[in-house]
Amino acid sequence: DIQMTQSPSSLSASVGDRVTITCRASQSISSYLNWYQQKPGKAPKFLIYAASSLQTGVPSRFSGSGSGTDFTLTISSLQPEDFATYYCQQSYSLFTFGPGTKVDIK
Amino acid sequence: EVQLVESGGGLVQPGGSLRLSCAASGFTFSDHYMDWVRQAPGKGLEWVGRTRNKANSYTTEYAASLKGRFTISRDDSKNSLDLQMNSLKTEDTAVYYCARVHSSSGYYYMDVWGKGTTVTVSS
Numbered sequence: 001d002i003q004m005t006q007s008p009s010s011l012s013a014s015v016g017d018r019v020t021i022t023c024r025a026s027q028s029i030s031s032y033l034n035w036y037q038q039k040p041g042k043a044p045k046f047l048i049y050a051a052s053s054l055q056t057g058v059p060s061r062f063s064g065s066g067s068g069t070d071f072t073l074t075i076s077s078l079q080p081e082d083f084a085t086y087y088c089q090q091s092y093s094l095f096t097f098g099p100g101t102k103v104d105i106k
Numbered sequence: 107e108v109q110l111v112e113s114g115g116g117l118v119q120p121g122g123s124l125r126l127s128c129a130a131s132g133f134t135f136s137d138h139y140m141d142w143v144r145q146a147p148g149k150g151l152e153w154v155g156r157t158r159n160k161a162n163s164y165t166t167e168y169a170a171s172l173k174g175r176f177t178i179s180r181d182d183s184k185n186s187l188d189l190q191m192n193s194l195k196t197e198d199t200a201v202y203y204c205a206r207v208h209s210s211s212g213y214y215y216m217d218v219w220g221k222g223t224t225v226t227v228s229s
Contacts (some may be wrong), residue, residue, distance in 0.1 A: 001170065031213075032213060032214075034213075034215045034216075036151075036216075038151070042221075043203055043219040043220065043221055043222055044143075044151065044203075044216075044219055045219075046215055046216060046217045046219075049210065049213050049215040050210070050211070050213040053210075053213075055217065087150065087151055089151075089153075089215075089216075091213060091214045091215060094153065094156065094167055095141065095153040095156075095214075095216075096153060097143075097150060097151040097152065097153060098150075099150045100150045100151070
């Protein structure tokens with residue numbers, strides 16, 4: 001099975017900050033990497049697929065990069081509505097989620 | 107409007123069974139793979155399993171950790187998805203989500219999610 005890790009597990013940031021979250025796979029998954037956002041009490045929201053392709057309607061301040069085993073999600077200028085938990089997910093072999101990164105207000 | 111609505115959650119004793127359902131609307135259900143995902147209280151997301159579409163013989167896949175206790179089925183005539191859960195354990199307590207699987211250029215992702223239904227396993 002492919003295992004996913006994320007770092008940091010949590011971070012505190014201010015509105016306007018640039019935020020970067022890292023995701024690592026236990027083996028190469030090429031670009032088969034998705035990102036989701038989840039707010040408390042809500043279902044996850046799909047953001048990015050194929051490591052860097054933005055879902056329609058997702059703000060352009062979100063971007064993804066990476067391939068192989070190492071990936072990043074970047075929020076270029078954090079907005080109030082971006083405070084949430086972010087999960088990466090490999091789709092190379094079925095699905096596996098990372099443990100999540102909580103982004104909260106500094 | 108594309109929508110998924112889960113139902114069937116509730117309180118069940120350890121060792122018991124429960125059947126969850128997911129009603130789909132607003133899209134061609136039969137075209138899509140459908141997945142279940144769960145989230146234990148205060149924990150992260152855990153992929154539970156998948157049913158593929160008719161073109162892929164309705165084959166199913168499950169997380170290894172479930173060890174055969176869960177079964178996913180679908181009824182394309184009713185646009186519905188089910189999750190039969192047997193031999194439930196306290197650690198199965200979670201919010202259970204159904205999600206539509208979409209593919210683009212060979213990349214799969216969950217683009218539509220239901221709001222979830224809560225399962226509590228407790229004596």
